[in-house]
Structures are given as C-alpha cells and as structure tokens.
Amino acid sequence: AQSVTQLDSQVPVFEEAPVELRCNYSSSVSVYLFWYVQYPNQGLQLLLKYLSGSTLVESINGFEAEFNKSQTSLHLRKPSVHISDTAEYFCAVSTTYNPGGKLIFGQGTELSVKP
Amino acid sequence: AAGVIQSPRHLIKEKRETATLKCYPIPRHDTVYWYQQGPGQDPQFLISFYEKMQSDKGSIPDRFSAQQFSDYHSELNMSSLELGDSALYFCASRRWTGSNEQFFGPGTRLTVL
Numbered sequence: 450a451q452s453v454t455q456l457d458s459q460v461p462v463f464e465e466a467p468v469e470l471r472c473n474y475s476s477s478v479s480v481y482l483f484w485y486v487q488y489p490n491q492g493l494q495l496l497l498k499y500l501s502g503s504t505l506v507e508s509i510n511g512f513e514a515e516f517n518k519s520q521t522s523l524h525l526r527k528p529s530v531h532i533s534d535t536a537e538y539f540c541a542v543s544t545t546y547n548p549g550g551k552l553i554f555g556q557g558t559e560l561s562v563k564p
Numbered sequence: 565a566a567g568v569i570q571s572p573r574h575l576i577k578e579k580r581e582t583a584t585l586k587c588y589p590i591p592r593h594d595t596v597y598w599y600q601q602g603p604g605q606d607p608q609f610l611i612s613f614y615e616k617m618q619s620d621k622g623s624i625p626d627r628f629s630a631q632q633f634s635d636y637h638s639e640l641n642m643s644s645l646e647l648g649d650s651a652l653y654f655c656a657s658r659r660w661t662g663s664n665e666q667f668f669g670p671g672t673r674l675t676v677l
Contacts, residue, residue: 491671492669493656493668495667550595550658550664551597551609552597552607555606
C-alpha cells in the first residue's frame with residue numbers, strides 16, 4: 450500500500466519570500482509522484498510530476514521539486530511567491546503498474562501568501 | 565485544449581434521494597477516475613474504469629454505482645443519499661498508455677440536506 454504525508458497543514462509566507470512545501474511518501478513498489486494545486490472552489494491542476502530520471506523537476510509557473518529517493522520525498526519549492534500562489538497544494542502518488550493508477554493524496558498544505 | 569467536463573456543477577438533494585453525476589473525459593482518453601473530496605479533506609479515490617470495464621475500486625459505498633459508456637463518458641449513481649455524502653466529486657481522465665498524468669474536471673459539488 451502507498452501513503453503520502455504532507456508535513457505542514459498550513460504555511461503562511463510573505464510575498465516574494467521563498468517557500469518549501471514538504472511531502473514524504475511510503476510505498477513498497479515504484480511510484481509516480483505529483484503535485485497538484487487547488488484554488489478556492491476550483492478543481493485540481495497538475496503543477497508538476499516526477500516519473501523518473503533527473504531528480505529536479507520544474508513547472509512552468511516557477512515551482513520546482515526535488516526527488517530524494519533515500520528520504521522518499523518530493524518537496525515543492527518556489528524562490529519567490531506571489532499573492533496569486535495562495536491555494537491548497539496536494540502531493541500525490543500512484544503506482545507505475547497497470548491496471549490501477551489511482552492517485553493517493555496527502556492531506557494538503559494550505560499556502561497563504563500575505564502582502 | 566479540451567478539458568474534462570462534469571455535470572452538473574452543483575447539485576442539491578434531500579436525504580434518501582438519488583443523484584447522478586456525469587463525466588465527459590478529454591477526447592481519446594480511455595480511462596476515468598472518480599474521487600470524493602469532503603470539506604477540508606484530501607480527495608479520496610472511489611472507482612476507475614478503463615475501456616468500459618471497472619479497473620479499480622476504492623472506498624466507494626455500496627449505495628454508489630458507476631459505469632463507463634461506449635463513448636467513454638462515465639456516470640456515478642448515488643442512491644439513499646446521506647448527509648455525509650455532501651462533498652466535491654471529481655472526475656479525472658487519462659490515456660491508459662500514457663504517463664499516468666490525470667486531468668481533473670472542475671468537480672460537482674453535492675449538497676445533501
């Protein structure tokens with residue numbers, strides 16, 4: 450079975466400050482890793498994904514994540530946040546084999562960016 | 565680009581009533597997933613379909629059933645609704661042979677009174 454732990458339920462930060470949202474996972478089989486963002490009253494949008502290869506993954510809106518196999522983590526970082534980054538962020542895993550592919554989510558981290 | 569379509573977006577029902585949620589996947593996506601997100605909770609996997617066959621099942625109550633049709637759209641049928649069924653229901657789709665990246669619809673917000 451797989452599980453995901455997001456270590457911070459809430460992260461308040463000032464605008465233009467750096468931020469790190471932490472995610473650890475547990476799995477006995479190989480997994481894909483994802484970060485999703487959910488703005489208020491909206492659906493889930495994929496931020497970035499780690500499938501294999503380079504441990505550093507970048508997204509188009511300035512976020513990046515680094516995969517650490519030994520620590521089974523995929524922490525999400527952004528060097529300078531904006532007010533518009535205020536949202537709920539979910540880390541998720543899915544197994545690499547088929548059938549299946551369901552996403553198992555962490556509990557979410559609420560990022561609150563203050564001016 | 566086309567996205568996942570869910571209807572209705574909002575639904576209000578009374579206890580013990582029945583509800584049907586619909587999901588239209590992205591064109592050429594053959595796999596559909598349903599998730600339930602309670603207030604302040606993370607999304608929980610309910611059920612998935614690949615090529616009109618159930619491919620996996622999660623914590624879906626027996627009162628719920630779902631299917632995928634020949635045009636790949638899916639419906640989630642919920643009977644004997646309870647107050648605790650109030651939640652946001654997401655549908656996601658992907659191509660089976662792809663990288664397992666799932667594309668989510670905007671969700672259906674179900675309120676049971």
